[in-house]
Amino acid sequence: MPDTLHDGDALNLDVAASHMVTRIPRVRAEATVDSVLELLRGQVFQCADTIFVVDPQDRLLGIVRINDLFSDGTRLIQDIMVPEHEAVALGDDQEEIASLAIRLNMIAVPVVDWDQKLVGAVPPEALFRILRDEHMEDLQRFAGIAAHDDGPDAALDAPLFNRFSRRLPWLVFGLLASSLITVVMVGFEHTLSSNVSVAFFVPALVYIAGAIGTQAVSVSVRGLSVGEVDIGALLRDELIIGSAIGTALGSLAGLAVMIFFGDVILAVAVGLAVLAGGTVSAVVGFGLPWVFKRFGSDPALGSGPICTIIQDVTSLFIYFALVSLLVL
Template sequence: MTDNLQTPQTAFDHETAATHMVRGIPIATMKTPVDSVIASLRGRRFDCADTIFVTDDDGRLEGIVRVNDLFLETDCLIGQIMEEEHEAVRPDDDQEAIAVLAMELNMIAVPVVDDEGRLIGAVPPESLLKILRAEHMEDLQRLAGITPHERGSDVGFDAPLGNRIRRRLPWLLFGLLASSLITIVMAGFEHSLAANVSVAFFVPAIVYIAGAIGTQAVSVAVRGLLDEDIPIFKLLRGELVVGTGIGAVLGIIAAILVLASFGDPRLAAAVGLAVLGGGIVSAVVGFGLPWAFTRFGSDPALGSGPICTIIQDVSSLLIYFFFVTILL
């Protein structure tokens, strides 16, 4: 049994398995008696000792044995108690995919193998937790329209002022330019606003509700799209149903409040239907944009928040003024 793998160092991206991999791990061949494996663990320090990695005589990974299972049967060979159904990653695999794999298969440590299947190390549980935290923080920044720091999200918080401005400014500039669409929409319905000034009172609320529903849909989609076991159309159908249900409930409440406050049933209907329509569109857009980013090979969180905001604002206003035009 060995506990230290010596492999040549290779320059990998800082968000790959190679960065988080440790080499001091307990390894045993398939024909090693379990008693011998247990004896070899005593008095030795490992970088990761939660899992025993079982290989053939050429060092190719054959299976794993969790430490919890190691002491159940000691009068046999370790190859007889190993988990043959296992997954491994390559040194240049992305760190987020490694963490997702560990969660899907309930893995304590993720083995790392070379192109020929030979074991070269493992990503330990503490690194998996760090990866999950880093990816979570990165997604939060991207959803907020902040470009992640090239050296990680934690470094980004302490980056120089100029660097922080440069990472936040691009999507905000995009939002400033795109918001001109909202001005164009409002200007296009100038006559409706002039005829009934009460119409303008509900613009902020309708835009807010649509944006909030879309933001929730984006949050669900960004994480759900990483799980390949969930069908895309199932996610879309679920968000569409949720958006319709939420829009209907909020639309009814809004219509009742408008009717009670202004006594205008047509204005109340326009507001209620706009909230319903905005909720449906926002749910679809909130899911569709992350899906589109994924289809084109980009992180689904990349810019989805700022882009969704503009699309949802414009579409909700168009829906609102459409109902205002036909009902008032």
């Protein structure tokens, strides 16, 4: 087996097989610390930050961190190892590697094959690269920029047409989807023509919806990055927080409208619209990345133009509906 699987060995560069090295220290659980140190002396490894404990069939039993080898030399490896340690498979996505490393505070991530035999490990330098690449890809997806096939670094130096073609699709989608906002406003044309001051608050409502949604998206993506979390509890918290923020901002907005426009009913409509729009934006911003993740897509895809359009359309519809009921 080669030391590292390169481009020709793994069709997908984002899987564990393309990041791992194979010259790693392997020891048996029944060996003593002194015998392991003697075994390791004089050898050259591609990753020696972690000692991997295997059985006679080369199946992973656990790991020993290098600093634990400085304990009593007569102790057995099985007494100081972390048993039943988690690993990634050859075909696991690099995002899963990063999540496992963060969750278990790992320096090197073991890689096993379909028989659960240890075949290599993802070293620290590869983990740093994976974390950086995932972060850069998420930033691009948040902005509605398609990922480059060769990674985020290649995206910076890509030809102009390539950069243009990766940005344009989501912007075209946003342009087409924004027609929903036009449909909403056309549907409430009578409301706008009857009281032109109603239109003054549309930019503020759109901004508030986007800002609250962006905060919720950040919490959602952060939750997804740390592995298994209680989605129900987080969603409940975001609903409470979104409602509280909406109440605070709605009260301020309603007070401002009443002071400057002297229209109590319009002030109530604006305040309630901010409250309802803020709550909906928090739920949508938090929930949409989870939906994308649930169906096997990148969560960041649900955090850019799609999330923005849903929040804007919903907030404006709520606003115009309230104005129609309360003001006119």
